[in-house]
Amino acid sequence: MMDRKQCIVKLFVQPSRGLVDEKFIILVQKAPPGYQLTVHALHKCEDGHSWEAFGHYISNAIGTVNVSEDPSLGGTYSGVEQMGLLWSLRPVPGSKPGLRLRKMNVQIPMEVTISVYQGHQTEGFMDQVPLASVVVERWYMAPGVSRIPITEDGLTATLFLPPGPGPFPGLLDLWGGGGQLVEYRASLLASHGIASLALDYLTPKITMETRKMVDLQYFEKAYKILEQHPQVHGSSIGMLGLSLGTSITLKMAAYSEVMKLRCAVCISGSHVQPVDGSMEDILKHFNKNADRTRVSEENEFIWRDLLLPVPSDLAFKVDMGRLKCPLLVVVGEDDQNWPASESAMDMKEMMEQAGNSHLLTVLSYPNAGHLIEPPYTPHARASLFRSMATREKMMALWGGETAAHSLAQEDAWRKLLVFLRENLYSGTNPGTPSLSHL
Amino acid sequence: MLGLRRLAVAASVHRPVRRLSTMSPPTSPILSVQPTRGLVDEKLKVVVESLPPGSPVTLHSLHHSEDEDYWEAFGHYVSDFRGMVSVSEDLSFGGTYTGKEDMGLLWSMRPVPGSRKGLRLRKMNVCSPMLHNISVYSGHVSEGFREQTPLTSVLVERWYMAPGVKRIDIMEKGVRGTLFIPPGPGPFPGLLDMWGGGGGLIEYRSALLASHGYVSLAMDYFNSQELESADLEFKYFETAFNIIKEHPQVIPDRVGMFGLSLGSLVTMHVAAESTIVKPRCCICVSGSHFYPRDRTIKEVIMEPRSNSHRLRIDENNHHVWRDMWIHLLDDPSKKVDVGKINCPILLVNGKDDQNVPADECAEDIALLMNAAGNGHLLSRVLYPDTGHLIEPPYSPHFRASNFKAAGVATKTVMLLWGGQTKPHSDAQEDAWRKILSFLQHNLYSSTPPRAKL
Numbered sequence: 001m002m003d004r005k006q007c008i009v010k011l012f013v014q015p016s017r018g019l020v021d022e023k024f025i026i027l028v029q030k031a032p033p034g035y036q037l038t039v040h041a042l043h044k045c046e047d048g049h050s051w052e053a054f055g056h057y058i059s060n061a062i063g064t065v066n067v068s069e070d071p072s073l074g075g076t077y078s079g080v081e082q083m084g085l086l087w088s089l090r091p092v093p094g095s096k097p098g099l100r101l102r103k104m105n106v107q108i109p110m111e112v113t114i115s116v117y118q119g120h121q122t123e124g125f126m127d128q129v130p131l132a133s134v135v136v137e138r139w140y141m142a143p144g145v146s147r148i149p150i151t152e153d154g155l156t157a158t159l160f161l162p163p164g165p166g167p168f169p170g171l172l173d174l175w176g177g178g179g180q181l182v183e184y185r186a187s188l189l190a191s192h193g194i195a196s197l198a199l200d201y202l203t204p205k206i207t208m209e210t211r212k213m214v215d216l217q218y219f220e221k222a223y224k225i226l227e228q229h230p231q232v233h234g235s236s237i238g239m240l241g242l243s244l245g246t247s248i249t250l251k252m253a254a255y256s257e258v259m260k261l262r263c264a265v266c267i268s269g270s271h272v273q274p275v276d277g278s279m280e281d282i283l284k285h286f287n288k289n290a291d292r293t294r295v296s297e298e299n300e301f302i303w304r305d306l307l308l309p310v311p312s313d314l315a316f317k318v319d320m321g322r323l324k325c326p327l328l329v330v331v332g333e334d335d336q337n338w339p340a341s342e343s344a345m346d347m348k349e350m351m352e353q354a355g356n357s358h359l360l361t362v363l364s365y366p367n368a369g370h371l372i373e374p375p376y377t378p379h380a381r382a383s384l385f386r387s388m389a390t391r392e393k394m395m396a397l398w399g400g401e402t403a404a405h406s407l408a409q410e411d412a413w414r415k416l417l418v419f420l421r422e423n424l425y426s427g428t429n430p431g432t433p434s435l436s437h438l
Numbered sequence: 439m440l441g442l443r444r445l446a447v448a449a450s451v452h453r454p455v456r457r458l459s460t461m462s463p464p465t466s467p468i469l470s471v472q473p474t475r476g477l478v479d480e481k482l483k484v485v486v487e488s489l490p491p492g493s494p495v496t497l498h499s500l501h502h503s504e505d506e507d508y509w510e511a512f513g514h515y516v517s518d519f520r521g522m523v524s525v526s527e528d529l530s531f532g533g534t535y536t537g538k539e540d541m542g543l544l545w546s547m548r549p550v551p552g553s554r555k556g557l558r559l560r561k562m563n564v565c566s567p568m569l570h571n572i573s574v575y576s577g578h579v580s581e582g583f584r585e586q587t588p589l590t591s592v593l594v595e596r597w598y599m600a601p602g603v604k605r606i607d608i609m610e611k612g613v614r615g616t617l618f619i620p621p622g623p624g625p626f627p628g629l630l631d632m633w634g635g636g637g638g639l640i641e642y643r644s645a646l647l648a649s650h651g652y653v654s655l656a657m658d659y660f661n662s663q664e665l666e667s668a669d670l671e672f673k674y675f676e677t678a679f680n681i682i683k684e685h686p687q688v689i690p691d692r693v694g695m696f697g698l699s700l701g702s703l704v705t706m707h708v709a710a711e712s713t714i715v716k717p718r719c720c721i722c723v724s725g726s727h728f729y730p731r732d733r734t735i736k737e738v739i740m741e742p743r744s745n746s747h748r749l750r751i752d753e754n755n756h757h758v759w760r761d762m763w764i765h766l767l768d769d770p771s772k773k774v775d776v777g778k779i780n781c782p783i784l785l786v787n788g789k790d791d792q793n794v795p796a797d798e799c800a801e802d803i804a805l806l807m808n809a810a811g812n813g814h815l816l817s818r819v820l821y822p823d824t825g826h827l828i829e830p831p832y833s834p835h836f837r838a839s840n841f842k843a844a845g846v847a848t849k850t851v852m853l854l855w856g857g858q859t860k861p862h863s864d865a866q867e868d869a870w871r872k873i874l875s876f877l878q879h880n881l882y883s884s885t886p887p888r889a890k891l
Binding site (some may be wrong): 008010011015016017018019030111113115129130131132133134135136137139142143144163164165166167193421425 | 465466468469473474475476477480488569571573587588589590591592593594595597600601602621622623651882
């Protein structure tokens with residue numbers, strides 16, 4: 001075995017400060033040739049939990065390992081995976097189960113320590129001294145993006161404005177049934193030139209104080225904030241929803257008289273809902289079939305059957321024929337939380353019958369689960385989730401197989417950015433599909 | 439385009455104006471600068487897309503310094519027929535730089551019209567980045583940027599410190615300085631980093647060297663009481679050198695010295711004369727080897743005043759010091775005994791150095807070392823049309839600037855450094871690359887007898 005003392009290995013990661021959706025290059029140099037090395041990533045999240053990932057490599061004849069070109073022979077990921085050290089991050093052994101990595105404070109970066117260890121290690125990294133290590137910052141916010149809390153009109157929201165004079169296209173950004181004000185996707189989209197409003201619609205201040213759910217005008221008020229903002233181009237506003245956020249997005253796109261959406265994106269959601277229903281009615285509708293909940297062998301809750309089968313009764317699904325703007329639907333075929341695939345198929349049928357299916361693009365990913373998020377962040381196949389109905393924390397099964405899910409996130413994000421740019425920036429009229437290069 | 443600009447002007451005032459909603463979406467070009475957060479010696483990739491084809495635009499960069507001055511650079515471009523401008527591939531037709539210059543927006547920066555005279559751009563707080571506003575303006579604009587609204591702009595951060603580099607104040611055994619330690623377990627090679635006669639504690643080069651894997655000590659060697667006698671002086675540098683050498687994360691026999699201007703002179707002097715300090719290698723930028731034996735550094739700084747009859751003032755009222763010591767070339771007792779240096783030494787000089795006769799000194803050093811038999815240790819680079827202040831790359835060039843000698847009661851003068859902006863900037867880029875490879879070769883190369891972990 002090579003004496004560790006004689007090995008001055010050099011480690012480079014470029015960029016050392018990057019956006020979360022940027023790729024990095026990791027180079028190990030000056031190792032002995034044909035040497036076994038483990039490249040390791042460690043991240044301590046805001047909740048204080050430690051996450052790690054690692055890959056096993058062998059240096060080439062000049063003692064170099066290039067993570068973007070060389071295959072990992074084992075570890076938390078294998079094969080040639082440039083970003084494997086981030087997307088395959090998982091809680092360190094001994095962590096409590098059901099963790100999910102989410103950045104709540106977007107004004108400071110995620111710090112990841114990338115290290116090189118001798119040999120092909122699989123555990124006990126913290127008890128060893130690495131050969132070299134560097135610190136890498138991963139940001140959800142580009143320099144110059146402004147973060148503006150919005151509290152007027154009873155809203156609980158945050159607006160992210162790109163740097164520059166504008167005007168910018170706008171986007172309403174909605175998450176799902178877990179509630180809270182989740183900012184990271186909106187701040188990342190603002191880093192790509194879109195003025196984005198992250199909206200808390202399940203646990204906003206007004207609901208916490210009055211114990212009443214918001215009404216549909218809440219969303220229209222949020223839209224108006226964007227539309228009237230001097231740095232937002234009022235006729236270039238889109239809407240993006242994940243999970244329950246999809247339900248709202250489709251309802252607004254099809255029925256709102258106030259919202260004139262330029263385009264919409266629906267991730268891991270469904271059009272199934274009581275058409276004339278309020279926020280409360282929508283949630284009640286989902287719970288009607290609570291007895292269809294299944295439990296996996298690992299005691300994880302599977303809620304996808306609550307909305308199945310997709311009804312033929314038009315009172316219980318959004319009339320997709322009413323849509324007048326381009327719609328991007330993203331689904332994971334292994335979604336165990338919502339029947340996203342089945343819904344997407346039904347949406348397509350409805351639009352074909354109505355004659356507006358040229359507006360629809362469906363991206364369907366095999367082996368991807370429910371939580372299709374910005375790329376290079378860890379995949380959670382299951383995690384603890386506080387159900388809005390029961391208010392208890394339960395282990396929800398989201399689905400997805402890590403490598404396939406991570407690939408889906410990377411592909412979906414890239415296509416989402418192109419879709420938004422095409423529809424929010426281009427000079428063509430709404431309704432003209434210009435997605436042939438996707 | 440004009441209508442959009444009017445709306446944008448109203449927008450920049452941030453009044454909640456109720457705007458007419460137009461039918462067409464924004465047609466503003468898309469500017470991308472990579473990386474948005476980078477080290478100061480990393481290249482930028484600046485690309486503009488979605489411009490009208492064949493249209494003239496100006497790319498502009500604006501920096502607001504710690505001293506509250508504004509610096510700007512700009513280039514005039516014409517988009518191609520895909521509506522794109524790529525700064526690394528296209529030619530600038532005019533502005534503060536011309537031609538194919540991927541980093542022109544940084545190195546050609548100069549104070550905006552109306553600024554105070556004699557400014558020099560230096561980052562004093564290395565824990566925060568330099569911020570640059572990179573903007574695209576319609577047409578070929580040469581002035582009045584502040585009164586116009588750009589089509590689009592982004593903010594770019596430029597750092598002297600990589601993430602994970604530790605910054606430690608040193609106030610130890612009389613030595614005042616700042617130590618920068620790379621991330622990781624180490625151990626690492628070390629560097630003693632010394633600036634010139636302006637004095638003060640200048641950290642940015644050390645922070646950048648630590649970002650490249652060297653434990654670096656930026657040293658303030660002027661204001662200490664220790665500099666009262668030649669003996670004490672040695673002791674001061676020896677102490678500083680040992681602080682690095684004895685640090686648990688430093689490989690003790692891999693510590694070098696890096697000096698600019700007066701710092702170069704100190705480096706050569708200590709390398710030649712100290713019986714205690716044995717640097718593994720030395721880098722001397724823009725230094726002379728004029729060091730009257732048995733004199734102190736303070737006395738060397740005072741030297742100009744005793745030679746004031748040799749001081750030249752040029753037509754712009756700039757003080758030119760280069761000829762003040764040239765007469766010393768013929769007197770061996772007035773020069774560092776470079777024949778005693780026994781480690782690799784790299785001399786980096788500019789041919790148009792107006793502060794120090796760098797060219798002549800480098801020649802003389804080579805002669806002396808060859809005569810003494812240690813000429814094989816010497817490497818030198820001499821850059822044409824390059825001045826005295828050869829700094830890390832992409833920082834702006836100033837042919838002259840305000841200068842006040844440290845620790846000496848003199849007035850501030852405008853000192854001529856020399857160099858022409860474009861060749862000087864090319865020299866900075868090339869010199870930095872050579873410096874890093876020299877350090878890599880001498881301090882990082884294989885088969886070191888390693889320190890205990």
